Amino acid sequence: MDAKGISRAVISRLPRYYRYLGELMEDGVERISSNELSEKMRVTASQIRQDLNNFGGFGQQGYGYNVQYLYTEIGKILGLDHVHHMIILGAGNLGQALANYVQFEKRGFKVVGLFDVNPVLAGVSVRGIEIKMISDLEEFLKNNSVQIAALTLPKNKAAEMADLLVANNIKAIWNFAHLDLTLPENVIVENVHLSESLMRLSYNLNRYVNEHQQ
């Protein structure tokens, strides 16, 4: 639960609502009932109504949801109504993939810096952003407003870099390194552990195979 009493489960579902509503807008849909949305998203209509009621409802009985309004409001809840400056530490394939991903910028996540330890990468540009050395990071953070840092460095560098980020007032870390960061409570961490995701896939695949061999 957060301060408004909204559960983590609800919050983790909001981006999916946002994605579907965005698609509906692209398709020119102006209104949608919770039943129609339920069919599209394959969650129950009552779940949808419950989830959205956490934020004051948005719907009118027998009339459905105004797609654009709901999209905008969920966007505000998710903090997408203003621009976040993001830096990426680690300019390997994954860091470059994140830097190249134009959808992030459309959602207000603007990559303003890309850092690595490998001198071969110094000065290489990715989508107009010149890769800098991590030795320049502190200076950069002093002179630029940055809210989010993505960590795509190897595990053995990630903890030290996270501490440096926190010492320089970064409040949100998007962590792709395969470790759990130990940071002050007021620092937000969102982990993307790709290995663990792949293991879940493997578990489910093997379970399926085993069940059907029996």
Add this chain to the structure above:
Amino acid sequence: MDAKGISRAVISRLPRYYRYLGELMEDGVERISSNELSEKMRVTASQIRQDLNNFGGFGQQGYGYNVQYLYTEIGKILGLDHVHHMIILGAGNLGQALANYVQFEKRGFKVVGLFDVNPVLAGVSVRGIEIKMISDLEEFLKNNSVQIAALTLPKNKAAEMADLLVANNIKAIWNFAHLDLTLPENVIVENVHLSESLMRLSYNLNRYVNEHQQ
């Protein structure tokens, strides 16, 4: 719940146990009590005992867990005791990042093919794997044993490719495209929606900022 009555929550925690046990082994630790493991992983000792009891326990009262044994057994449960052949559809930065990630191969996920639609990439090698065109995919699947396909293609191509994979008997899809795939029930899908992860980070960051401004 799956067929053995093991909840999704337990399963989703297993890879994390596996990661910590692997680190303990690297550090030369042979035995660990649930209390010590609890401190390291920051979950309660009773949670650990409960989780591991789902698979028959592994621990001995007053004696703790044998790290190597537990690591091996959880590995088996996760299906990491045998090799999975994986192909990657989409050889952009993200696809190449996955292909380059040596840890996957250490865990038994061997990348055997890398495909793209962009002719500029044809014949380019990533870690010894030559990028092929998607037009060669069906032929490749007929002649090679493949269990897992990672989808790092743009959204507008992903659904069609997933159907093609399923038609060619692929049973597990690791989906990085920003859509929910509609596939037969016997196909395992594990989604990695990076945009949604970033939005959760943004939500939590903004919530924190708002609470501390009030």
